[in-house]
Amino acid sequence: MTLRVYAILYLVFLYAPIVLLPIFAFNDATVIAFPLSGFTTEWFRAIPETPALIRSVQTSLVVAVSSALLATLLGLCTARAGARYAFPGKRPVTGFIMLPLVLPEIIVAVALLVVLLALGLPLGPWTVVLGHTLLCTPFAVAILGSSFNNFDPALEEASYDLGESRWATFRLVTLPLVMPGIVSSLLISFTISLDEFIIAFFLTGTEPTLPVYLWGQLRFPQKIPVVMALGTILVALSVLLLSVAELFRRRGLARTGAKDTGGFV
Amino acid sequence: MATTWTRFRRWTRSDSASGLLLVSPAALFALALLAVPLAAVVAFSFWSQDYLEIDRTFTWANYRAAVTEPIYRELMLRSVLISGAVTIATVVLAFPLAYFISFKVADRHKALWIFLVTIPFWTSYLIRAFLWKVILGFNGVLNTSLQTLGLIDEPLSFILYNPNAVVITLAHAFAPFAILPIFVSLERIDRSLLEAARDLGESRFGAFWRVTFPLALPGVVAAALIVFIPTIGDYVTPRLVGGPDGLMIANMIQTQFLRLNNAPMGATLAVIAMLVVSAISLVFVALSRRWSGPR
Amino acid sequence: MSIISLSGVQKHFGDYHALRGIDLEIAGGEFFSLLGPSGCGKTTLLRVIAGFEDVSEGTVLLSGRDMEGVPANRRPTNMVFQSYAIFPHLSVAENVGFGLRRAAMSRGEKAAAVEEALGMVGLAGYGARKANALSGGQRQRVALARALILKPKVLLLDEPLSALDKKLREQMQAELRRLQRSVGITFILVTHDQEEALIMSDRIAVMFEGRIAQLADPQTLYRRPVSRQVAQFIGMMSFLPGRIAGAEVTVAGLGRASVEDDQCPAGRADGDVSVGIRPELLSLLAPGEDTDRQLAHGAVTERTYYGDMTYYDVALDGTDAEVTISMKNLPGRAVLERGDAARVAWDARSLVIFP
Structure with a gap:
């Protein structure tokens, strides 16, 4: 019983900042403090009237979609190699691909910056895409790895055995069974890229992504309420995308008939 | 006898060939965008920069500066201490929750709980860190609420723009990272082991201490590493809530690269940070192995 | 003429020598068993015949044709997997009809073939069921129907009964034997259960450590084993x-x-x-x-x-x-x-x- 109380308090701690976000986004005051002064939608209405913000949203969307696609594609290959084949150097190679998961982001950002500058390449959204793909690939590998591990390799062999080619087998058997994992990987990579700040901060050049733009706005107290409004939309979007990702993960489990273990065991 | 050609044909159909072919896109990508850049950072750390000119003669000057100048030493030490505090706070707070979800929650509700725990992690980190500044500030949510309730007369000032604020904010940000590995290791414990311990005369607490905890230890170690390593390189939180006494090594690295145009010094600090993190992690893993391994 | 002819077949997995020189002739219409303890190479041998593993040395002939470089999907063999490998996203009928996708048959002919195959294994009318809703014994029958619908020259069975409980296993042993006689296809069964091999087979190859220790009919194998090892493994x-x-x-x-x-x-x-x-x-x-x-x-x-x-x-x-x-x-x-x-x-x- 005491454990349950502790768990609930823990959730309150976890959710405190997120709950405050919409409260201040609709509060009719430029100072972010209690007591609340009144209800307004002014801050939300200000969003579409800020061209720099709109541009940063567009940049972020392009970056997030590209990173999600690239990371999922790389993750698909790596996860399949890891789940199906034994090959020389398997552990060190996959370990290296998963490295960004534990490397401090600032190191990744600095390292990429050094090389790009040394090569004289111009910074821009595409350099952020490279960094984000590097960062998202380990997540894609982890998600898709569990999809591949959850299904019996004999299913693919059965398909070859019944006369289908490798490609047809992939299309008829593998893809339908891994599809929930692919969707889930795309959504999660998209979310990570959309929220990522440090790599974008170092590599963004003259077209900031949304988090980099927001960072710039945090210095101006009068802009804070608009940031809160935008943050509310972002959080709502993230929660929506994650719920969809979770739904697909569960559907995938139901399809392969595996036991639901929360996706991490 | 198989000819060389049929041997090669067989190899192209083998596991090795298929695996290598499939893993190569991601491996090459990581090689080009991680291995090469990391090598470049190491190279930079032995060079020097005069305004925009990079001087590529080998020098230990950066490392000498990093060791002798108090500001670098102090930032590095503070980063380690703050990360250590965050790690301990996060893991200690996370264990009971992971235990609750694994042992007390019904199987069909576990996925929901894990989902609930992970959601905050996926929302914008930048905005979460900023919100802690709002919560903890002099005129922030916490102080104004406590004052309105009449619990305090003066705003509490020890909770913003200092290392405490950094620890609280980071502990919040990394909570799911600690909960998940501990939860996974708890889930893998065969429940009949606990029944066996009870059957052999252990109390509830004894069974926990002699069976559950040792078996969950790998998860606890993983949780500690997964929190410790990234936090030491955190940039956003110290900048937003740390004040001058709460800044960490990442802030200095950024300053060297983007403000002072001294990439070699920044690279040196990055290399030192990586070395320190690796050294501490290795020592930690070695100690935990010795402690938990068969004695 | 033998339908399957193996000579000097060897298989290495890295340092592990799974098959150490197998010579074997299997006649058309025979019920043949590969019997041995786990790790003896019997499953590897079955997978070599199916085309899932390449040989390291030696040749595999099927109906006199060299199978070198012929992948599993082009071989006249079909397999019943140990896990049954029933496609979880397809219905029973879609599972059974899986191999007919490219066959030159009308939709109606395919449906009739599926129904006939289901009838053969005692599952008539189960076509619309979800594969996940089947019991172990039913999954086994679906796997059989799916493999037999293509009328293979050889049906390969990888421990098909090991997941069933004792009563059901005994019932399926009799049924498999009857089915084999009625379709007249060569069956090759991999099993570690000596009783199962004795009951069902025309001939049995007992394998230890990648080699065939004895190849004989059940009576000879039981009455006149060639070594203490074989004698102890059987009875x-x-x-x-x-x-x-x-x-x-x-x-x-x-x-x-x-x-x-x-x-x-x-x-x-x-x-x-x-x-x-x-x-x-x-x-x-x-x-x-x-x-x-x-x-x-x-x-x-x-x-x-x-x-x-x-x-x-x-x-x-x-x-x-x-x-x-x-x-x-x-x-x-x-x-x-x-x-x-x-x-x-x-x-x-x-x-x-x-x-």
Whole structure:
């Protein structure tokens, strides 16, 4: 019983900042403090009237979609190699691909910056895409790895055995069974890229992504309420995308008939 | 006898060939965008920069500066201490929750709980860190609420723009990272082991201490590493809530690269940070192995 | 002509030598079993025939055609997997009809073929079910129907019954045997269950450590195993030290007997030998009972009750070795206790000689 109380308090701690976000986004005051002064939608209405913000949203969307696609594609290959084949150097190679998961982001950002500058390449959204793909690939590998591990390799062999080619087998058997994992990987990579700040901060050049733009706005107290409004939309979007990702993960489990273990065991 | 050609044909159909072919896109990508850049950072750390000119003669000057100048030493030490505090706070707070979800929650509700725990992690980190500044500030949510309730007369000032604020904010940000590995290791414990311990005369607490905890230890170690390593390189939180006494090594690295145009010094600090993190992690893993391994 | 012909087949997985030179001919219409403990290479051999593994050395001929470089999807073999590998995202009918996708048949003909295949395995009318909703035995039948619908020359079965409980397994053994006779296709069964192999097969290859130890019909395999290893793997056998000179063998605890050539499946040479005998070929005599068989004396050291049978361990006089004797539990038959003196009846023709 005491454990349950502790768990609930823990959730309150976890959710405190997120709950405050919409409260201040609709509060009719430029100072972010209690007591609340009144209800307004002014801050939300200000969003579409800020061209720099709109541009940063567009940049972020392009970056997030590209990173999600690239990371999922790389993750698909790596996860399949890891789940199906034994090959020389398997552990060190996959370990290296998963490295960004534990490397401090600032190191990744600095390292990429050094090389790009040394090569004289111009910074821009595409350099952020490279960094984000590097960062998202380990997540894609982890998600898709569990999809591949959850299904019996004999299913693919059965398909070859019944006369289908490798490609047809992939299309008829593998893809339908891994599809929930692919969707889930795309959504999660998209979310990570959309929220990522440090790599974008170092590599963004003259077209900031949304988090980099927001960072710039945090210095101006009068802009804070608009940031809160935008943050509310972002959080709502993230929660929506994650719920969809979770739904697909569960559907995938139901399809392969595996036991639901929360996706991490 | 198989000819060389049929041997090669067989190899192209083998596991090795298929695996290598499939893993190569991601491996090459990581090689080009991680291995090469990391090598470049190491190279930079032995060079020097005069305004925009990079001087590529080998020098230990950066490392000498990093060791002798108090500001670098102090930032590095503070980063380690703050990360250590965050790690301990996060893991200690996370264990009971992971235990609750694994042992007390019904199987069909576990996925929901894990989902609930992970959601905050996926929302914008930048905005979460900023919100802690709002919560903890002099005129922030916490102080104004406590004052309105009449619990305090003066705003509490020890909770913003200092290392405490950094620890609280980071502990919040990394909570799911600690909960998940501990939860996974708890889930893998065969429940009949606990029944066996009870059957052999252990109390509830004894069974926990002699069976559950040792078996969950790998998860606890993983949780500690997964929190410790990234936090030491955190940039956003110290900048937003740390004040001058709460800044960490990442802030200095950024300053060297983007403000002072001294990439070699920044690279040196990055290399030192990586070395320190690796050294501490290795020592930690070695100690935990010795402690938990068969004695 | 043999439908399958393997010669000098070897398979390495890295340093692991899974198959160490297999030569094998399997005739059309035969029910053939690969029997052995886990890790003996029997599943690898099946997968080599199916085309899931390439050979490292040697050749595989199917209907006289060299299979080198022919992938699994182009071989005239179909497989029933140990896990059954029922596609979880498809219905029963879609599973069974999976291999017909590219067949030159109309939609109606395909549906009829699927229904016929389902009927053959006793699942008529199950086509619309979800694959996930089936029981273990039903999944096994779906896997069979799916493999047989393509009318393969050879059906490969990888431990197909090991996941079923005992009653269902016995029922499926009889059914598989009947099915094989009615379709007339060559079946190759991989199993670690010696009883299953004996019940179902025309011929059995016993494998140990990547080699075929003995290839024979069930009776020969049971009565005249070529080595102690084979003898111990199939049924129960007691071994006594002995000495052979010409046609005469002297067996510790039993006495002298003359043996024929067929009782020395591994060849005959004078010298020390190991003499094997099955428990059911020895009998314990009741007190006062007479016999014209040969007689030996000893004492009961252990008695194990099996319901229909009782097994006695008997220490024979004049040797350290023990023999196991099985006796039917008939009404009125006396039960011996541990420590009782035992008179053991035996026949020279029951002995098997191992070098």
